[in-house]
Amino acid sequence: MGSEAYQKEIIEDPLLLTTQGHRDAGLTSTRTTTRDVGSRLFRKRAGIGRHTKTLTTPAPAPSAKGGMAKGGMPKDPIVTTVPSCWEVYGGVYYYTEEYDRQFGIFVPQRPPQSTFVPPPVPVIVRAETEIDVFGGHVGVERCLGSDWSIGLAVSGANSDVETSLFGFKISDTDVDTLSIMPYVSYYGEDVLGGADLWADLLYAYSDQSYDTTRFGFAGPITGSPDGDAHTLDFNIGLTYGSGSFVHGPYAGFRYTDGSIDGYTEFGPGGAIVPSQDFESKVSTLGYQVTTPIPVGGGVIAPQFRLAWEHEFEDGNSTVFGLPLAANVEDVFLVGAGAGYYGSSGWNVVLDYEGRFADDAEGHYVGLKVGKEF
16 A cells, blocks of 8 residues: 555545444444443442441330339330442543544455456545543432342433544534433352352443534535444452452453434535444453542542453444444453542542553543432
8 A cells, every 4th residue: 555556546435434433433422321320330349338327216115014113214226227228320421532544445346247357445444533422321229138239320422523534524423322221230248259249231222313514525514314222231240358458350241233324415415325233242351459448437449450352243334335344353441440438328439441452542531429328
């Protein structure tokens, strides 16, 4: 691709690159809005139990027959400590992600009744892409006995997606995502050889709307497709240690199946864009270390973790007969954060996660505040 003649043979289709930007935005927005709502996974990795509350029950009144002379003195109230069974929470988050330009290969069809075999042609399948996601979530969680809990959260985000090629902007897309997420969690103490075992399963339905502007030679070209996505996210891990040092491995699997409706562009040179699907099957393997520190009125739990994420979906999708880019195959994750869990039932978690791949990089930061009662 170094010579000028070879460069001229590279396919640079702005509509293809805009479509690829939509797919990247749909998957990134879905993953970000559903990521660890309520910081429940952060808490399970840290081995932080539920907040406890004290209940005071008045003692039974002395019998009228007993009287003071027969030992019928008033008794002390009955004091019991029980875990809080409800939590309400909310959070805000920001995520930014950048993709490098990527190439693929287009193999033209052989002309009818011809023995000539056209050579493969390089295609730019992904432009330089930048995605910025701003959002927040609210939710409620309810314990079921000592080990199980269920929750429901709603998360909304706005994503700004910009694609450019060789310094020239190709398109600018705005994506609004609203996700509703029921989940169920388990945390059992001393389940496997003295280690605590935890697991979590979340389902999410995400509704998305896209407003896109493609910059053509004769002026802007606009479109407004809708889309949606379904996500299943399962996580499991072990927690070793107690007191000032807690650590353990964790693993997860996330499946996302989404679609973007077909639409007609408006403007000079506008096209009819077909509907498309995006799919992701991702596994995660990681290890975390948490060091709880007692402070007045609660505990602060700094946490550090490393993980590897692998994508199993090869992404052999096309549009207009041209190939689209595959999902990023391997991502190295670095996470760090701190949670404060107060004796009053209030908790605050600040969390960061960096995502690093050969041709993409992302950074997430989120703040969650909750109250247990």
